[in-house]
Amino acid sequence: MKIVIGSDHAGYNYKAALIELLGSMGHTVQDIGTDSCKGVDYPDFAEKGAKIVACGQADIGILICGSGIGMDIVANKIKGIRSAVCWNEETAKLARNHNSANILCLGERFLSLEECIEIIKAFINTPLSYEERHIRRVNKIIEIEERNQTCND
Numbered sequence: 001m002k003i004v005i006g007s008d009h010a011g012y013n014y015k016a017a018l019i020e021l022l023g024s025m026g027h028t029v030q031d032i033g034t035d036s037c038k039g040v041d042y043p044d045f046a047e048k049g050a051k052i053v054a055c056g057q058a059d060i061g062i063l064i065c066g067s068g069i070g071m072d073i074v075a076n077k078i079k080g081i082r083s084a085v086c087w088n089e090e091t092a093k094l095a096r097n098h099n100s101a102n103i104l105c106l107g108e109r110f111l112s113l114e115e116c117i118e119i120i121k122a123f124i125n126t127p128l129s130y131e132e133r134h135i136r137r138v139n140k141i142i143e144i145e146e147r148n149q150t151c152n153d
Helices: 012-024 040-055 069-075 090-097 113-125 132-147
Strands: 003-005 028-031 060-065 083-085 103-108
Touching: 003 012, 003 040, 012 028, 012 060, 012 113, 040 060, 040 069, 040 103, 040 113, 060 069, 060 113, 069 083, 069 103, 069 113, 083 090, 090 132
Parallel strands: 003 028, 003 060, 060 103, 083 103
Antiparallel strands: none
């Protein structure tokens, strides 16, 4: 699986370990930064990562900031992205299986590295659901996205 990973300064400390984990699992990982704990703006990295997934250059994305919330908000602005902030294995499984999430957002200030590892494993290893009810709901998300491109729609 091709995975893009990015963080701001508040998510930087976990990123190297997570890249190593993903590589050891056999995944191809693209690191889009940041490269230090020096303050940066999370929207820059969230947009870049989400566009890589939306354009099909990666299968999924992992974005890490202090809470995961900022990255999630930005990622969900990109057409074709279904991003989810997850705080345990169950939310990661549900985001993937029920909502066809293609970006996982994590908050370094609220999760241990070990928790992040387990959440990532759950997200990656959970298959997308092909149950009619889940497909119908994801299609509605896509339709809402299409309908609401501008205020004139």
